Structure formats: C-alpha cells, structure tokens
Amino acid sequence: MPPYQYSSVSESLLPDNGKLKQQIAEATGNDFNCCYQCGKCTAGCPAGNFMDNPPTRIMRLVQAGYIEEALKSDALWYCVGCQTCTARCPQNMDIAGTMDALRSLALESGIVSDDKAKKLVTAFHVSFLNNVKKHGRLQELSLVNSYKLRTRSFLQDAGAGMTMIKEGKINILHSLSGRDDVKGKEQISAIFKASRTGKHLNVRKRKPKSASMITDGPVAITPGSTIGYYPGCSLTGTAKEYDISVRKMCELLGIKLREIPDWNCCGATSAHATNHKLSVLLPARNQALADDAGMEFILTPCAACHNRQVTARKAILEDEELRHEVKEATGIEPTGRAEFIGVTQLLESLGEEAIRSRVTRPLSALRLACYYGCLLVRPLDDMRFDDPENPQKMESVVRALGANTVEWEFKIECCGAGHTLAQQGMVEDLTHSIAKNAANNGAEAFVVACPLCHANLDMRQESMRKRYGDLDPMPVYYISELVAIACGADPIEVAVGKHFVPALELLSKPSAP
Numbered sequence: 001m002p003p004y005q006y007s008s009v010s011e012s013l014l015p016d017n018g019k020l021k022q023q024i025a026e027a028t029g030n031d032f033n034c035c036y037q038c039g040k041c042t043a044g045c046p047a048g049n050f051m052d053n054p055p056t057r058i059m060r061l062v063q064a065g066y067i068e069e070a071l072k073s074d075a076l077w078y079c080v081g082c083q084t085c086t087a088r089c090p091q092n093m094d095i096a097g098t099m100d101a102l103r104s105l106a107l108e109s110g111i112v113s114d115d116k117a118k119k120l121v122t123a124f125h126v127s128f129l130n131n132v133k134k135h136g137r138l139q140e141l142s143l144v145n146s147y148k149l150r151t152r153s154f155l156q157d158a159g160a161g162m163t164m165i166k167e168g169k170i171n172i173l174h175s176l177s178g179r180d181d182v183k184g185k186e187q188i189s190a191i192f193k194a195s196r197t198g199k200h201l202n203v204r205k206r207k208p209k210s211a212s213m214i215t216d217g218p219v220a221i222t223p224g225s226t227i228g229y230y231p232g233c234s235l236t237g238t239a240k241e242y243d244i245s246v247r248k249m250c251e252l253l254g255i256k257l258r259e260i261p262d263w264n265c266c267g268a269t270s271a272h273a274t275n276h277k278l279s280v281l282l283p284a285r286n287q288a289l290a291d292d293a294g295m296e297f298i299l300t301p302c303a304a305c306h307n308r309q310v311t312a313r314k315a316i317l318e319d320e321e322l323r324h325e326v327k328e329a330t331g332i333e334p335t336g337r338a339e340f341i342g343v344t345q346l347l348e349s350l351g352e353e354a355i356r357s358r359v360t361r362p363l364s365a366l367r368l369a370c371y372y373g374c375l376l377v378r379p380l381d382d383m384r385f386d387d388p389e390n391p392q393k394m395e396s397v398v399r400a401l402g403a404n405t406v407e408w409e410f411k412i413e414c415c416g417a418g419h420t421l422a423q424q425g426m427v428e429d430l431t432h433s434i435a436k437n438a439a440n441n442g443a444e445a446f447v448v449a450c451p452l453c454h455a456n457l458d459m460r461q462e463s464m465r466k467r468y469g470d471l472d473p474m475p476v477y478y479i480s481e482l483v484a485i486a487c488g489a490d491p492i493e494v495a496v497g498k499h500f501v502p503a504l505e506l507l508s509k510p511s512a513p
Contacts, residue, residue, distance in 0.1 A: 020067040020105065027101040027276060029203040032063040034091045041085035041095045046414045046430055050117075051075035055085045055095050062098060071106040074115035075099070077122070078426065081269055082374035082414035087388050091208045097276075104274050120422040123150035128270035132282070133192050136182025136264045138233035141170050147421060156424070160459055160500070167498045169238045180236065182264050187285060190329040195278035202319050216384045219297060219341055221349040223254030228290055228298035228338065232305040232451075233265050239302075239451035241495035245480040246301050246343065248494050252487040253350060253358065260290050260298065266312075268304035269418035283312035284326045290338035300340045301480070303450035304417070307375040309340040310382050342376060343449050343480055344394050345385060352400040360488045362402025365509040368477075369406050369443035370394040371434070373453040374414045388412065394479060398447055401486040402511070408441040410434045415456040427456050428464040435461070435471055445475040445506055447482060454478060459500045475503035 025032060041055035048054040053061065053073040061070040076099055085095035106112045107122070127146035131138055144161070148154050164170045182188060221227060235243035250257055263286050272279035286309060290298050300306040315322055317336040327333035347355060377388040386393045389412065395405040413434055416427030435457070438446065448454050458476040465471050476499065484494045485507065496503050 018065065021062060021065050023105070024062060024067070024098060024101045027104075027203060028094045028097040029206040030093050030098060031206070032059065032093075034208055035059045035063055035093055036091065038090060040088050040090065044084045044088050046082060046084065046416075047078040047080055047426065050078040050426055055099070058102070059093070059095060059098065062102075067102075067105075068111055070102055071109065071111040072113050073102075074113040074117055076103040076106060077113060077115060077117040077120075078423070079103075080374075080414050080417045080419055081273060082417065083378040084374065084412075084414065087378045087380060090211075092206050094206060100272055100274075100276060104276065107274060117423065120151055121419070123147055124418070124422045125270040125274050126150070129267075129274070129278075132265045132267065132271075133188065135178065135180075136185055136188045137180060137236070138265045139180070140233070140237045141172065144421070156421070163500070164238055167240075169240045169498065171237075183262050184264075184330070187330045188264060191281045191285060192278065194325060194329055195275050195281055201277050201280055201315065201322060204318070212380070213387060214384070215380075215386060218349045218351075219339070219345060221255070221297060221346060223350065223354070225254075226256040226258055227346075228293070228295035229257040229259045230263055230286060230290075230298050230300045230305065230309070230340065231259065232300065232302040234302055234451040239454065241498045242301055242451055242454070242478050242480065245478055245484050245489075245494040245496075246299070248489050249343075249480040249484040249487070250299075250346075252484055252489065253355075255346070257299065258293075258295070260286055260295070261293060263289065266305045266308040268302075268308045272308065273418075279308065280312050280315050280322065281326065281329065283308045284316055284322070284334060285330050287313055287316055287336065287338060288326055288330050288332040288334035290340075291335045292332045295338045298338055298340045299343065299346055301343050301449070302452075303342065303373060303375045304452055306340055306342045307383065313338075313340065314382055342385070344376070344397060347397045347479075347483065348393055352396055355397065355400045355483070359401055359486045361486055362511055363398075363482060363486050363507075364402045364404070364511040366403040366506065367406060367442055367444050368398055368403050368447050369408055369438035369441070369445070370398060370411060370447045371415075371438075371453060371457070372412050373448070373450050374412060374417070376449060377412060394447065394449065397479065398482065401482055403482065403486075406438070406441045406443045408438050408443065410437040415453050417452050417456075420452070420456050420460065424460070424463075427460055428467055431456050431460055432464050432468050432471070435464070435474055439471060439474065443474070445477060445503070447477050447479050449479050461501050473501050475499065475501050475506050477503060 039056045042048050053075045079099045083096050131143045267279050267282040316334050377386050377391050380388045416430045481494050491507050
C-alpha cells in the first residue's frame with residue numbers, strides 16, 4: 001500500500017475563471033463555501049491511502065478554484081463510490097458526487113491523471129458502457145474480453161473464468177448469439193444520445209442540515225403476494241446462484257415474482273462514475289416499464305442496482321422535465337409509482353415471526369458476520385432502510401433462522417465494489433481488513449445481499465489469503481441462500497456449491513442443542 005501523501009499544487013495551475021467550479025456546483029448541488037475542511041470525509045474513505053489528493057484535499061481544490069489540479073488527481077480513479085464521505089459530511093456536501101462530476105469533466109476535457117489507475121479504470125468504464133449500449137444488458141464475457149484487449153491483462157482471472165464457465169455462470173453461446181439482448185435497443189440508443197445532449201438534470205441545492213436517522217417502516221407485502229422482479233445483469237451471469245436462491249426463497253415464503261418486461265442494465269457502476277445523466281436515464285427506463293406494467297413493488301436483489309433504481313425514482317418524482325425526457329426516449333412517461341426494494345426489505349415486510357414459523361432446519365451451528373457493504377444503507381436520505389452506521393435488520397432476519405450473529409466494526413466498510421478488475425490489489429487490501437475484523441470477532445462466515453460484495457469476498461478471497469497468510473477460509477453466503485436452506489431447501493438446490501470458497505461443509509455442522 002503506498003504511503004499517504006499530499007501533492008503540492010502546481011504553481012503553473014492558477015484558479016480558473018469560475019466557470020468550471022460553477023459547472024461542478026450545478027452538477028452536485030453543493031455550495032463549496034460550506035466546506036470547513038474538518039477531514040471527516042478523508043478519515044472514513046476506504047481508498048484514501050491510495051490517493052494523492054484524498055477527499056478533503058479535493059474539496060479544498062474545488063473550493064479554491066484549482067479545478068485543473070483536481071482533474072489531474074489520480075484520486076478520481078481510486079474512488080470506489082461508496083458514499084461514505086457524503087453520508088458523514090456534517091455540512092451535507094455531496095462529496096462522492098463531486099468526485100463523479102470531476103471524473104466526468106476530466107474525461108470530457110482530456111485533463112486527466114497519467115496514473116496507471118486512470119487507464120485501468122477508464123478501460124473498464126468504456127468497456128462496460130459500450131457493452132450496455134450494444135446489448136442493453138451487460139454481457140459479462142464480452143465486457144471482460146473488451147477490458148482485457150484494452151489493458152493487455154490477458155491472464156488476469158483466467159482460472160476464475162474457466163471455473164465460471166464450468167459452473168454455468170458464463171454462457172458463451174448466449175454471449176455470442178445475443179439472445180439475452182434487450183428488444184428495445186432503439187430506446188437504449190436514444191438514452192445514450194440524450195445523455196450527451198440537451199439540458200443537464202436539475203439537481204436540488206444542498207444546504208447544511210442535521211443528520212436524520214429516520215428510516216421508512218416495512219413495506220406492505222404478505223405471503224401470497226405477486227411482486228415485480230428486477231434481477232439485473234449479474235444475477236443472469238456470474239451471480240447466478242443469487243438468482244436461483246432468491247427465486248427458491250420466494251417460493252418457500254409464498255411470494256410470486258414477475259420480471260419487469262424487457263428490463264435493461266441500470267448502469268451501475270460505470271454510468272454514475274462517468275455520466276450523471278446516463279446514470280439516471282438507464283434506470284429510469286426500468287421505472288417506466290415497471291410503472292406501465294402496474295407493478296407496486298419490485299424486488300431488486302443487487303445492492304448497486306437497488307441503489308441506482310431508488311436514486312432514479314427520487315429524481316423522477318422531483319423532476320417533471322426528466323419524466324418528459326424519459327417519455328421521449330421510451331414512449332412511456334414514468335410515474336414513479338413502482339417502488340424498488342431489496343431482499344432484506346422484503347424479509348422485513350414478512351416479519352421475523354412469519355419467517356421463524358417456516359424454519360424447518362435451524363442454522364444454530366453458524367456464527368455469521370452480516371456484511372452490508374456501502375450501498376444498501378447509503379445515502380440515508382435516498383435509501384431510508386436502516387441505520388447507515390450500525391444497521392441491524394439483516395441480523396434480525398439471520399437470528400430468525402436460528403443462526404448466531406457477531407458484533408463487529410466493518411459491516412459497512414466498502415469492499416472495493418466495481419473495482420474488482422481494475423484495482424485488484426486495492427480490493428484485496430480492503431477485503432482483508434473486512435475479513436480480519438470479522439474473524440477476530442468470532443465469525444466463521446459472511447452473509448451478504450449484494451453480488452459485488454460476494455464477488456470481492458468470495459472470488460478474491462483465495463488471492464487475498466495467499467497474499468496475507470493470516471486467515472482461514474471464510475464462506476460467503478447470500479442471505480437468500482440461508483433463508484431458503486433454513487426453510488427446507490437443499491443447499492445444492494440453491495447452488496451453494498457454485499461458490500469459490502467451499503461453503504457446503506459448514507452447513508453440514510450439527511445444530512447446537
């Protein structure tokens with residue numbers, strides 16, 4: 001890990017004439033004069049040790065008008081978009097949004113860092129968005145091939161790729177045939193065109209305010225209900241076991257799922273990292289399709305997809321011009337009636353007693369660390385799901401299954417998110433800290449509700465443990481797998497055997513008396 005360093009502001013870079021600063025202020029809603037450099041954003045930044053200019057320094061550069069210096073910072077390419085800085089800012093500044101706005105401006109202007117991180121991260125984002133533009137949904141094999149051609153990293157994850165093909169997580173024929181492509185490709189093309197032209201989205205001005213811990217109550221879903229389903233791209237590919245277990249869990253709990261017709265990729269994480277308007281328009285099409293289909297609730301298992309859909313819905317409800325723009329691209333004007341929910345929200349709506357009454361195989365032998373990651377609970381103003389610093393709702397569900405949960409400090413620390421290809425070393429550092437803390441507090445396995453978290457903790461675990469040499473293998477379970485198993489499903493049936501870290505043996509331990 002490189003040492004923490006401040007870079008000196010180049011004497012040749014003078015403050016701009018205010019236009020770029022104003023552009024960033026309009027894109028984020030920030031009044032940068034409100035930042036008083038408390039350093040809280042940098043203190044909580046998981047990638048801060050990798051940055052030349054950590055978040056506090058970036059905010060000061062923008063505040064002082066040294067935009068070109070900020071644009072040249074390699075910090076923009078290490079930022080994982082975890083929202084920790086924004087969630088903890090005492091002045092309600094959108095610091096993560098500032099990083100996104102600077103990154104987008106850097107790409108547009110060509111004023112960018114020469115750091116290798118920029119080249120790798122940009123290669124990933126370009127490969128990702130080109131893939132979505134072509135197919136409407138992310139074809140993961142095509143994405144990886146494009147990334148490897150751009151970076152010449154041909155041997156990276158070759159073994160993992162072969163394992164995924166063997167386990168049916170990557171289907172070569174589907175990738176080549178285009179059978180999983182979105183039918184409304186002309187709408188996707190219109191969205192990409194609109195993201196580069198026309199007016200920028202309206203962003204509400206942000207003002208300092210007291211942090212609020214008010215969360216929404218459980219949604220109204222009962223056994224026998226039919227709800228919408230947005231699997232997202234990962235669950236149709238590399239996170240196939242998540243999709244399998246979610247469907248089986250819902251079957252056992254008496255919930256019927258109805259997929260959004262012709263759904264598309266929400267753009268996470270590459271869209272919001274490079275083009276704010278695109279990051280809203282892509283999920284807005286899903287919102288329009290769900291509204292048009294008369295759906296009330298849509299189960300969205302992926303935390304990143306859920307976060308983007310919730311954010312887009314909020315923008316749709318607040319911005320009439322955005323609703324009209326979505327209608328121009330799709331032919332459907334979204335109403336925002338349909339509400340996207342996560343797996344833990346669904347389970348919360350059913351209630352602990354209802355879940356406990358369906359348990360036929362208590363998981364009392366397991367000691368588990370519930371790992372939320374970053375996007376399930378942040379930012380609170382949008383997600384309104386659980387305490388963003390010490391969430392407990394996943395623990396409540398896991399205990400209803402008979403399992404034991406541990407108290408630990410890293411349950412909301414970011415695992416590296418979508419940087420798993422472009423910043424593998426950083427992901428290993430972050431996941432080692434997470435796993436070490438969980439193990440030190442008595443956990444023998446993780447519970448997650450996000451395919452990105454699962455990939456980083458599971459697929460990257462072998463190389464992480466080999467590098468550090470101080471941890472035993474720790475299985476990583478999706479919460480839907482544990483619910484389904486506790487309610488009577490065979491672990492093989494819900495694809496637990498498809499994980500990289502062997503996870504079946506721990507489930508065979510005899511239950512505690």
